[in-house]
Amino acid sequence: MDDEALGARGLVVGYRGHEVIDGLDLALMRGRITAIIGANGCGKSTLLRALSRLLPSEGTVVLDGRDTATLSTREIARRLSVLPQGPSAPEGLTVADLVARGRYPHQRWLRQWSETDEAAVREALERTNMTAFAGRPVDELSGGQRQKAWIAMALAQRTDTVLLDEPTTYLDIGHQAEVLDLLVELNVSAGRTIVFVLHDLNQAARYADRVIAMERGRIAADGTPDEVITPETLRAVFDVEAHVVADPHSGAPLVIPASVPLTVRRAAPAAS
Amino acid sequence: MTASLHSGAADPAPDRALNRALGRAVRGPGFSARLAPRALLVASAALAVLLALAVASICFGDYPLRFDQVVDAIFGGSGGQSYIVQRFRLPRAVGGALAGALLGLSGAVFQTLARNVLASPDVLGVETGAALVTVVLMTLGLTGTAALTGGAFAGAAVATAAVYLLAYRRGINGMRLILVGIGVNACVTGGTSYVLMLAEVHTAERAHNWTLGGFNGLGWEQVAVLATGLAVTLPLATGLAARLRTLSLGDGVARALGLPLERSRLLLIGAGVLAAAASVAVAGPVAFIALVAPQIARRLIGRPDGGLVTSAIFGALLAVAADFAGRQLAGDAEIPVGIVTALAGGPWLVYLLMKRGSRSTNG
Numbered sequence: 197m198d199d200e201a202l203g204a205r206g207l208v209v210g211y212r213g214h215e216v217i218d219g220l221d222l223a224l225m226r227g228r229i230t231a232i233i234g235a236n237g238c239g240k241s242t243l244l245r246a247l248s249r250l251l252p253s254e255g256t257v258v259l260d261g262r263d264t265a266t267l268s269t270r271e272i273a274r275r276l277s278v279l280p281q282g283p284s285a286p287e288g289l290t291v292a293d294l295v296a297r298g299r300y301p302h303q304r305w306l307r308q309w310s311e312t313d314e315a316a317v318r319e320a321l322e323r324t325n326m327t328a329f330a331g332r333p334v335d336e337l338s339g340g341q342r343q344k345a346w347i348a349m350a351l352a353q354r355t356d357t358v359l360l361d362e363p364t365t366y367l368d369i370g371h372q373a374e375v376l377d378l379l380v381e382l383n384v385s386a387g388r389t390i391v392f393v394l395h396d397l398n399q400a401a402r403y404a405d406r407v408i409a410m411e412r413g414r415i416a417a418d419g420t421p422d423e424v425i426t427p428e429t430l431r432a433v434f435d436v437e438a439h440v441v442a443d444p445h446s447g448a449p450l451v452i453p454a455s456v457p458l459t460v461r462r463a464a465p466a467a468s
Numbered sequence: 469m470t471a472s473l474h475s476g477a478a479d480p481a482p483d484r485a486l487n488r489a490l491g492r493a494v495r496g497p498g499f500s501a502r503l504a505p506r507a508l509l510v511a512s513a514a515l516a517v518l519l520a521l522a523v524a525s526i527c528f529g530d531y532p533l534r535f536d537q538v539v540d541a542i543f544g545g546s547g548g549q550s551y552i553v554q555r556f557r558l559p560r561a562v563g564g565a566l567a568g569a570l571l572g573l574s575g576a577v578f579q580t581l582a583r584n585v586l587a588s589p590d591v592l593g594v595e596t597g598a599a600l601v602t603v604v605l606m607t608l609g610l611t612g613t614a615a616l617t618g619g620a621f622a623g624a625a626v627a628t629a630a631v632y633l634l635a636y637r638r639g640i641n642g643m644r645l646i647l648v649g650i651g652v653n654a655c656v657t658g659g660t661s662y663v664l665m666l667a668e669v670h671t672a673e674r675a676h677n678w679t680l681g682g683f684n685g686l687g688w689e690q691v692a693v694l695a696t697g698l699a700v701t702l703p704l705a706t707g708l709a710a711r712l713r714t715l716s717l718g719d720g721v722a723r724a725l726g727l728p729l730e731r732s733r734l735l736l737i738g739a740g741v742l743a744a745a746a747s748v749a750v751a752g753p754v755a756f757i758a759l760v761a762p763q764i765a766r767r768l769i770g771r772p773d774g775g776l777v778t779s780a781i782f783g784a785l786l787a788v789a790a791d792f793a794g795r796q797l798a799g800d801a802e803i804p805v806g807i808v809t810a811l812a813g814g815p816w817l818v819y820l821l822m823k824r825g826s827r828s829t830n831g
Contacts, residue, residue: 250723273726280720286583286772289716292489293771296502300714301726308710309493309502317490331489353725 201226201357201389206255209246216242217413229383229390231404235434239413240393241361248278248359273301277350281361285334291345292330295320298352320351340371360392376403401425402448409433425449510768511778518785525792526557563686564791565784566694568757570747572783575758576775577705577740580716584642588759589744591649595753596656597627598745599679603660606675607667617693620749627656628741681752681806683791690750697746705739706776712736754806756813757786
């Protein structure tokens with residue numbers, strides 16, 4: 197089980213001379229859920245995009261044991277699906293049509309809708325609980341359903357590895373949990389390797405096997421949620437004072453920023 | 469719940485909705501395609517209306533002809549009536565339909581590519597670019613079909629390339645493309661007016677008439693140019709339809725799905741420019757057809773997919789209808805088709821802008 201699904205060796209990514217990521221090594225294991233966290237601008241989305249070859253980079257990215265430089269973009273898309281941050285569908289596009297587009301890397305000019313294509317689309321709709329919405333336009337759905345429709349598109353690609361850039365941002369709390377539960381389910385029942393960039397540390401702690409904390413383009417901490425989500429790491433990476441307690445529900449580390457409580461604040465001026 | 473003939477599933481309704489959303493599959497050895505029954509229905513109906521309109525436009529005129537006379541003439545009859553049909557009315561109807569089809573196709577490609585219903589060859593400089601070069605050539609006395617067609621192509625390509633390059637900033641944004649297009653169009657149109665002002669009066673009048681856009685005087689020579697244009701661009705564009713659909717999800721997703729982004733975009737823009745330029749080179753700039761035809765197609769099909777061929781059919785339908793109206797409405801005088809489409813298309817554009825203005829625009 198513990199072989200590498202996706203990895204980087206000496207990865208360098210930069211815009212016009214100044215490098216966002218400068219020489220990064222990483223191995224992401226098959227069948228695991230990995231969360232990448234870090235402050236704004238630390239390079240976590242850049243890392244995800246470089247790993248999925250959406251951004252040009254130097255160094256080597258290894259996918260299923262092969263250097264991605266030797267694979268065509270289509271071959272990469274048959275092994276690795278990526279959901280970029282905040283995608284938007286053309287007006288009026290139905291969920292079924294969106295999900296069907298996930299089959300693009302498998303299709304040929306004369307083979308646009310094979311039985312496998314159709315089966316993959318049906319399965320993706322089923323897994324995401326979106327079958328009932330198949331005929332609805334994506335832009336008329338709620339934020340959470342829309343995100344699930346996009347995840348279904350990525351699933352229709354039928355890749356072993358799925359990368360997602362902030363899949364829960366802009367969703368309300370109920371839909372955040374639903375999307376993350378769905379991803380865990382995919383991992384558990386279908387064995388997919390999942391890598392996501394998350395903003396919310398508590399979600400990273402609760403839904404990932406492994407947490408990678410990034411700071412200024414480097415990996416600042418890497419390990420299980422218990423190893424990474426600590427007051428020391430939070431201070432170093434996010435420059436925040438925080439308590440970490442055990443989540444009473446799951447036992448995962450739970451971050452509580454140590455700002456002065458409102459009641460204490462209100463009481464303070466009177467004291468002076 | 470009504471009783472269902474469907475025996476297997478306990479609740480067939482969601483199944484049926486899913487099947488409808490997925491469309492019909494057509495499969496054979498080494499071949500498979502996904503068909504939307506409604507899109508086929510819309511396309512066939514539009515084609516039927518187009519044929520009826522074309523026949524009507526051949527029947528009516530200064531010298532009215534009966535349906536059977538027209539049919540007789542089309543299938544090789546001789547005599548005065550057949551001469552009118554074969555020499556004037558048939559090439560005009562066929563040429564008009566082809567010119568409109570090219571515009572509809574071009575509009576569908578650009579609107580999907582830019583993900584904006586306002587993106588059309590009119591806006592992207594294809595028509596004004598072609599107009600400038602054509603007017604310059606006419607002023608210089610170069611009025612052969614080859615020179616004018618080639619010049620219009622060159623003008624269309626250069627103007628579109630200018631708009632595209634000026635709007636490019638790490639990818640293409642639909643709204644920026646349109647705004648740059650408006651700017652470039654204004655400059656090019658200014659240039660055309662300047663050339664017209666300098667030109668000798670007869671040349672200027674002729675060139676000016678061309679810029680109004682019209683099907684008057686279309687002969688078989690022009691029909692051949694238009695037919696060649698459609699024979700090249702329609703298979704090219706439909707062959708690229710899967711790429712176009714993927715591109716319309718945005719650059720990030722398209723790249724994630726393994727699409728060679730810049731190459732696909734270049735090919736599609738090439739097809740779109742070629743289609744519009746062929747039309748403009750022969751029939752002059754006929755406004756709004758490229759803008760409106762794909763929208764009618766999309767609205768009737770009910771989804772943004774599968775619009776290329778249907779948009780071409782609606783382009784043809786609109787062109788023939790506008791030409792017919794232009795000949796019938798003004799009595800003795802004939803209103804050029806470009807003026808009819810501009811008069812009818814203007815309000816549509818205002819309606820569209822107002823409707824979009826009341827919602828958040830998605831560039």
